[in-house]
Amino acid sequence: MSFRAAAALCMIAAVAAGPAHAVQSAxxxxxxxxxxxxxxxxxxxxxxxxxxxxxLQAAQTGxxxxxGKLLGRNPSIDLEAAMRTASAAMGENTRPDLVRCGAxxxxxxxxxxxxxxALQKPRG
Structure with missing residues (x-):
């Protein structure tokens, strides 16, 4: 599945979350x-x-x-701990993150x- 398809599915999931999830306060x-x-x-x-x-495939691709970004920036990051902290910070309101990540x-x-x-074009 392409990156565009993955992004589209993330955006669909964000819209499907609906207005029941309030947008984060400024x-x-x-x-x-x-x-x-x-x-x-x-x-x-x-x-x-x-x-x-x-x-499934779109979310896996994303x-x-x-x-890659997390490990590239910090090869010794504890992914499990980072995800637990992130999940706690998000709580039930995942819509803003789905929209941002999809974008x-x-x-x-x-x-x-x-x-x-560009790589498919012949070099001049």
Whole structure:
């Protein structure tokens, strides 16, 4: 499944969460880059754990992005602890993270598509 498809499924999941989940208040602290990536990994893990076959592969693909970012930034990170902390910080309100993470996956997918297209062109 493509990055675009993965991002689209994350966005669908965010919309499906519906208005019952309030958007984070502006007064809440903005998570660090590491915490933000851990939140994406945690929310995608929830989708993987749901067992929904339509979103499983997309969520797994998205998870690879955030595992790579976390390990690339900090090879000794305790992923389990980071995900537990991220899950606790998110609580029940996963919609903002789904939207944010979906947008990031989409941006990465677009970049990869542009690079792939450029590599297919003959060198001058």
């Amino acid at each position: 007064a809440q602290a903005v998570p660090s880059t590491e915490a933000s990536d851990a939140r994406c990994l945690a929310v995608l893990s929830l989708i993987v754990a749901s067992g929904d076959k339509e979103t 998870s690879f992005i955030f595992v 990031e996956i989409t941006a990465i997918g677009q970049t990869m598509s542009r690079v792939g297209e």
